[in-house]
Amino acid sequence: MFRLANAPGGLGWPPAVFWSATLVEMQLGLEGQQRKFSSQPFVSREEVRRMAVAHGKRKSLRTDPRxxxxSERKK
Incomplete structure (x- = not known):
C-alpha cells in the first residue's frame, strides 16, 4: 500500500500524507485515480440549501472574541 500511495504512477502522496490518511481517504484516492466513483454525495445541494435557509444568517465565529x-494560538 505504501508503494502504491507514494509511487509517481500511483497516488503520489508524500509519506506524511500516507501515514496520516484514513482508510476512507485511501479508498477515495484510489477511486479517483481509477476514475471509478462508487459513492454519491450523502447530502445534495438542495438539502444544503434547505438547511441554510432553516438556520438563517448567524454571526461569523471570526467576530466572536471567545x-x-x-492558527494564532500560542504553542
Missing part, C-alpha cells in the same frame, strides 16, 4: 483561532 472563539479560538487555532
Amino acid at each position: 472563539a479560538t483561532n487555532w
Whole structure:
C-alpha cells in the first residue's frame, strides 16, 4: 500500500500524507485515480440549501472574541 500511495504512477502522496490518511481517504484516492466513483454525495445541494435557509444568517465565529483561532494560538 505504501508503494502504491507514494509511487509517481500511483497516488503520489508524500509519506506524511500516507501515514496520516484514513482508510476512507485511501479508498477515495484510489477511486479517483481509477476514475471509478462508487459513492454519491450523502447530502445534495438542495438539502444544503434547505438547511441554510432553516438556520438563517448567524454571526461569523471570526467576530466572536471567545472563539479560538487555532492558527494564532500560542504553542
